[in-house]
Amino acid sequence: MPNALYLSIVDDIKKKIVSGSLKPEDMLRSESGLMKEYKVSRMTIRKSLSLLSNEGYIYSIPGKGNYIRKPDSDTYQFRFNEYDNLVPEVEEIKLLSVKIERPSVNIMQQLLLHEEDQVVRIERLIFGGGEAVALEIIYTGYIPNMPIIEDKLSFANFTKAIELKHSFSLRKELTIKFELPDKEIRGKLNLKEHENICLVSRKTIKTDTESPLTYSIFYIKKDSFVLTAKTPEHDEGKKIF
Amino acid sequence: MPNALYLSIVDDIKKKIVSGSLKPEDMLRSESGLMKEYKVSRMTIRKSLSLLSNEGYIYSIPGKGNYIRKPDSDTYQFRFNEYDNLVPEVEEIKLLSVKIERPSVNIMQQLLLHEEDQVVRIERLIFGGGEAVALEIIYTGYIPNMPIIEDKLSFANFTKAIELKHSFSLRKELTIKFELPDKEIRGKLNLKEHENICLVSRKTIKTDTESPLTYSIFYIKKDSFVLTAKTPEHDEGKKIF
C-alpha cells in the first residue's frame, strides 16, 4: 500500500511482530542481511529501523544487533485541565478571591518556599449544569514589585498564562485522591456532611532548574469527576506533544 | 558535549526553542540553509530534524518548511496495574470464585456479546496492610470446548496471560470514577454504610479487529487509591512503550 520503500519494509516487519513470528527479545536480521532481503540501500533499511524504534517495536545494541522490544502495556495517557474533564461541561468560572499571604506548611513544601516568602492564592469556583461542581485554588510564588497578577487574571486560564513563558521547559505532575473535605470547602460546594470529594493536585515544575512554578488544588464533586485514559497506539508514540 | 554532529545541532536548536528565540509556529531555516549554517551534509541536518520531530519540538510541511510545534502540556502519563498502584503495597491476591455465566447487560455491551453468549467471571480479593483493599472482577468471553481457564488461573496476573498472546495489537482503556458500591461489594470489602469507593474499569481491545478481549472492574477502597501522573519529558517521547 505505501509507496515509499522504507514504509513497506516497516509494514512487513510489523506484520512479523504482530503475527508472532518475531517475538520480544528476538534479534532481527543484521542491517546488511535486510539490505539483501529487501534489495535496498543501507540508509533505507536504517530509516525503516528508525521508525520501528520510534514506535517502540525494536531497540538496538551497537555491535550486536536490533531486537524486538517487549511492549509496556501498563502505561496510560489522558488529558486534564480545568475545562475538559468535568461532567457536565464547564459553563462558567467565577473568581472568588485573590490574596497575597504567608504559605501554609504544605504549600511551602510544594513550592519550595521559605517562611518569609509570600504566595499568591487564587480561588475560583467552577460551574456546570447550573451548580458549582469544583473549587480551584491556585498557589504561585509572589514576587514583590512585580504586579503582573492583575494582567494574568484577565486570562480565562491563569496557569496557562504562566506556562506560556516556559512551555518548552515545563513538567506537570498530577495526583488524584479521594478525601473528606473540610467544613469550608463543604460550604462552598454545598456538600453533605460525609460527602467525599475528588482531590486533584497539580504542580508545574521548570525542568531546567527543577523549581516549582505553581501548585493548584481542585476539589471536584465526586459525581462530576470521570477520568478516561488509554494506552497510546504504537503509531501515536511521537504525536504525544 | 555530545560528539555526534547531529546531536550538537539538536542541542543548539533546542536551546533556541527553550530560550524563546524560536517560538511556536515559527519556521526554521530551510534544510539547505541549515547545511550552510552548520557546515554539514543534508542527511546530517535531516537526522537532527528527525530527532527534533520525534521529541515533539518541530513538524514539517513538505514543500514549505519545518515549523516549531506548540507543546501539548495537558497530556499526562501514568502506570496502572493490579499491583503497583495500591496503598499500602499488595501482599496477597486471593481467588474468590471462577464462574461461567450469562453476561449482564453492561458486560454484554462492554464485550460486544450476544444474549446467548457466555462469559468467564473471575473474582479476586486484593490484600494490603493486613486487610482487603480491593476487589477485582474480570470478565472475558467464554469459548466452549476450550478449557484453558485453569491454566490461565495459575498465572498470578490473569489478564497479563491473555494479553501476552496479543501484546503488539492491543489497546487498553481505563476509566476512573467514584461511586457508592452495592451491598455485596460493601460486604466483601468491609465498608461502612455510606462509604464511597473508587471504581476503575479496564477494557483490553484487539486493535486489528477492534474487538474487546477482557473487561475488568476494580473496586478500590478510597484510602487505598492514589494516582500520580506526569507530563512526559520531551526526551522520553519515544520511550513510552
Place this chain on the structure above:
DNA sequence: TAGTGGTCTAGACCACTAG
C-alpha cells in the same frame, strides 16, 4: 578478526508550494 550498528558525505530525482 569478522561482523555489528552509528555517523557522515555527496550526490540524485521526486512531488509539492508559492509567486
Place this chain on the structure above:
DNA sequence: TAGTGGTCTAGACCACTAG
C-alpha cells in the same frame, strides 16, 4: 519557475562485540 522537504543510493570510517 525556484525553492522546499521526502526518498533513495553507494560509498566511507568508526567504536563496539564476540569468538
